[in-house]
Structure formats: C-alpha cells, structure tokens
Amino acid sequence: MKIMAVHVNKTLCKGCGLCMTVCPKNVYEITSETNRKGFNVVAAVRESDCIKCRRCEVTCPDMALWIED
Amino acid sequence: MSAPELHVGGNPLLKYMRQEKLPHFFCPGCGCGQVITAFLKAAESLNLDPGTMVGIGGVGCTARIPVYIDMDCLHGVHGRTLAWATGIKLHKPDTKVVVFAGDGDALSIGGNHFIHAARRNLDVTFIVVNNFNFAMTGGQVAPMTPDGSVTMTTPYGSSEPPFDMCALAATAGATYVARTLTSNPAQMTSFLKNALDHKGFSVVEILSQCPTHFGRYALGTGSPKALVDWIKERSIPAAAAEKKPEEAVGKYLLGEFVNIERPVFRGSTVYPAAGEEGKK
Ligand SMILES: Cc1ncc(C[n+]2csc(CCOP(=O)(O)OP(=O)(O)O)c2C)c(N)n1
Ligand code: SF4
Ligand code: SF4
Ligand code: SF4
Ligand SMILES: [Mg+2]
Numbered sequence: 051m052k053i054m055a056v057h058v059n060k061t062l063c064k065g066c067g068l069c070m071t072v073c074p075k076n077v078y079e080i081t082s083e084t085n086r087k088g089f090n091v092v093a094a095v096r097e098s099d100c101i102k103c104r105r106c107e108v109t110c111p112d113m114a115l116w117i118e119d
Numbered sequence: 120m121s122a123p124e125l126h127v128g129g130n131p132l133l134k135y136m137r138q139e140k141l142p143h144f145f146c147p148g149c150g151c152g153q154v155i156t157a158f159l160k161a162a163e164s165l166n167l168d169p170g171t172m173v174g175i176g177g178v179g180c181t182a183r184i185p186v187y188i189d190m191d192c193l194h195g196v197h198g199r200t201l202a203w204a205t206g207i208k209l210h211k212p213d214t215k216v217v218v219f220a221g222d223g224d225a226l227s228i229g230g231n232h233f234i235h236a237a238r239r240n241l242d243v244t245f246i247v248v249n250n251f252n253f254a255m256t257g258g259q260v261a262p263m264t265p266d267g268s269v270t271m272t273t274p275y276g277s278s279e280p281p282f283d284m285c286a287l288a289a290t291a292g293a294t295y296v297a298r299t300l301t302s303n304p305a306q307m308t309s310f311l312k313n314a315l316d317h318k319g320f321s322v323v324e325i326l327s328q329c330p331t332h333f334g335r336y337a338l339g340t341g342s343p344k345a346l347v348d349w350i351k352e353r354s355i356p357a358a359a360a361e362k363k364p365e366e367a368v369g370k371y372l373l374g375e376f377v378n379i380e381r382p383v384f385r386g387s388t389v390y391p392a393a394g395e396e397g398k399k
Contacts, residue, residue: 057129059129061141062129065147066343067343068148068343068344071347087142108153108157108304108308109153110130110153111147111150111152111153112143112152113130113156114130115130116129116130
C-alpha cells in the first residue's frame with residue numbers, strides 16, 4: 051500500500067508555482083483542475099520521489115502544503 | 120494526530136490562523152503569506168502563543184497579516200501602528216506587541232514614528248515587509264523603491280535614492296536590527312525568533328515579492344519566481360560582502376546588524392513606586 055506523505059489542500063492552493071521552484075525532486079505539477087476561487091491547483095504527481103525536505107511546506111505562501119512524517 | 124478543524128489533514132500551523140478567513144486575500148505567490156509562516160514558526164520555537172500577543176497592522180497588504188492570525192489585532196490606521204503600540208506597551212508593559220508594516224506604512228507616512236520608537240527603544244517587534252512599493256493602492260513609488268524602477272507613478276523609472284532602513288534603524292537607536300528575504304525561510308524564521316526574544320525595539324526588514332504590482336511594472340512580468348530571483352540576485356549575506364566588497368556594490372546586505380541591550384521606554388512621566396515619591 052502506498053503511504054501518503056505529501057498533502058495538498060486544494061481549497062487553499064493558488065497555483066503560484068513556488069513549491070515547484072523549490073522542490074529538488076520535481077514532485078509537483080500544475081493541473082487543469084480549478085478550485086472554488088478559480089485557481090489551477092498543484093498536484094504531487096511524483097509523490098513517491100519526495101525526500102521530505104519540507105522546502106515546499108515552508109515556501110508555500112498559503113499553507114496549502116503539509117508533508118506528513 | 121490532531122487535525123485542524125476546518126482544513127482536515129492540513130498544515131499544522133493552520134491552528135494559529137483564523138481559518139474561517141482563509142484563503143487569505145494575498146495574490147498568488149505574494150511574500151506576505153510566507154512571512155506569516157516564518158512568524159508562526161518563530162513564535163512556536165519560543166513557546167510563545169500568538170493568541171497571547173497583540174498584532175498591529177496599519178493599512179496595506181502587509182497590514183492585513185495580523186488579521187489572519189488568531190491573535191488580538193488592531194488594523195486600519197495607515198502609518199500609526201507604532202503610536203498604538205506605544206499606548207499598549209505603556210498600559211500593559213508585559214504584553215508582547217508585534218507590528219506588521221509595509222515599507223510605505225513604516226517609512227513613508229510612518230517614518231517619524233519609526234525613528235522615535237527606535238530612539239526610545241520601545242519594547243516592540245517591528246516587522247517590515249519591504250515589497251518596494253505601495254502595493255495595495257496599485258503599485259506607486261515608495262521610499263524603498265530601488266532607484267530607476269518603473270512603477271505606476273514613475274513610468275520612466277524613479278530617480279530618487281531609497282532608504283536603507285536597517286542603517287536608519289541602527290542610527291536612530293533600535294537595539295535589534297536585521298534584514299532577510301522571503302526565499303530563505305530558515306533565516307527569516309531565525310531572525311524573527313531573535314527579534315521576538317529581544318527586549319527593546321527589534322526591527323526585521325524582509326525583502327518580499329509583490330508580483331502583481333512591483334513585478335509587473337518594474338520587471339514586466341507577474342511571475343512570482345521571476346521576482347523572487349530578482350530579489351535574490353540583488354542581495355548578499357553581510358559576511359560575504361565583507362570578504363568581497365566588490366561583489367556587494369548596490370546590493371542589499373542580509374544579516375543581523377545590531378543586537379544590544381539598553382533600557383526600554385516606560386513613558387516619559389512614570390508614577391513613582393510607593394515610598395519613592397519626591398526622590399529623583
Ligand atoms: C492616511 C492614509 N493615507 C493614505 C492611504 C492610502 N493607502 C492605503 S495602503 C497605502 C500604502 C501601502 O503600502 P505599504 O505600506 O508599503 O503596504 P503594501 O500594500 O505594499 O504591503 C496607502 C498610501 C490610507 N489608507 N490612509
Ligand atoms: S506554493 Fe502553495 S499555493 Fe503555490 S502552487 Fe504550491 S501549493 Fe499552491
Ligand atoms: S518535501 Fe521536499 S522533496 Fe518532498 S515535495 Fe516538498 S520540496 Fe519536494
Ligand atoms: S498586491 Fe502585491 S503585496 Fe498586495 S497581495 Fe498582491 S502581490 Fe501581495
Ligand atoms: Mg509596500
């Protein structure tokens with residue numbers, strides 16, 4: 051079973067792309083899915099590559115990300 | 120695992136936020152949200168509950184930061200944050216008071232309050248989000264807009280030198296002074312921690328991206344990344360600048376510049392303690 055570690059809160063994400071610029075493992079992609087505010091949200095499409103460095107979590111201006119221990 | 124009420128499975132810092140107000144109003148990629156994260160991490164590392172503090176914002180994008188944090192909050196008088204802070208500290212000296220000010224709020228309309236708070240060593244943490252412009256009103260030139268920048272009101276490029284607010288704070292008497300930037304969350308958190316832990320006027324300037332206005336006018340792009348990189352390229356750690364001064368020309372120095380102790384402001388007229396009347 052796959053262990054979920056990278057959580058994206060789609061309600062809070064604004065699709066700014068800053069998480070993508072700091073992730074050393076290229077885990078995220080902007081998707082075509084839009085949230086209630088009309089922003090294209092990111093998804094952790096390569097979640098299994100995550101090394102849990104948490105750079106994305108401290109960089110996201112919207113507290114939309116959470117890396118589970 | 121304790122889950123925050125409204126955003127189940129979310130970032131643990133959400134427990135310090137007024138979640139019913141989220142998502143906040145900041146534009147995608149704005150540095151203001153990153154300052155909130157660093158501030159909450161700094162407070163948490165000192166075991167300080169933001170709920171016990173007073174957060175003050177004037178008017179501006181930056182000024183809305185304390186509105187989103189679950190703390191006692193005063194918001195809405197442009198440039199007068201430090202006047203409010205002074206009143207609170209005189210009435211309740213033990214209350215932790217934190218001001219979130221934009222570069223305009225702090226150095227333009229609020230410039231005089233700033234130098235006198237520094238002179239008096241008012242025991243307040245003053246966090247200045249320097250996004251190089253009056254953002255909320257549409258991107259006008261401000262006292263820390265870099266010389267030559269195109270803004271809404273300087274279509275041919277500004278032609279006036281900006282303040283170095285850290286040098287100004289130090290000269291005016293602030294007892295903790297530091298400069299950092301949003302692309303270094305660890306440094307931002309560590310300086311905010313030291314500022315919150317400091318007794319006296321602690322000033323942290325945070326170079327921050329306003330992609331919507333400063334980015335579009337000055338760089339010709341609203342890309343958050345482009346502006347983050349632009350700020351990085353124009354900054355250098357103070358220690359590196361000392362070793363290679365030629366690489367520091369025209370750049371923002373990053374680091375802690377002042378960290379000293381001196382008596383804090385308690386009011387110019389202080390009631391004498393019982394039995395001390397008439398003594399000087
Ligand atoms: C007394 C007064 N003067 C002017 C304004 C208009 N005003 C609102 S926000 C602002 C400047 C905001 O710039 P800054 O403090 O740098 O905050 P930012 O929005 O860039 O974070 C101004 C001039 C006001 N609200 N009140
Ligand atoms: S940094 Fe945050 S808001 Fe921006 S795209 Fe990533 S998850 Fe979304
Ligand atoms: S924790 Fe590090 S590796 Fe994992 S998604 Fe975030 S930035 Fe990428
Ligand atoms: S206008 Fe600029 S400073 Fe204000 S929220 Fe948008 S990006 Fe941030
Ligand atoms: Mg500003």
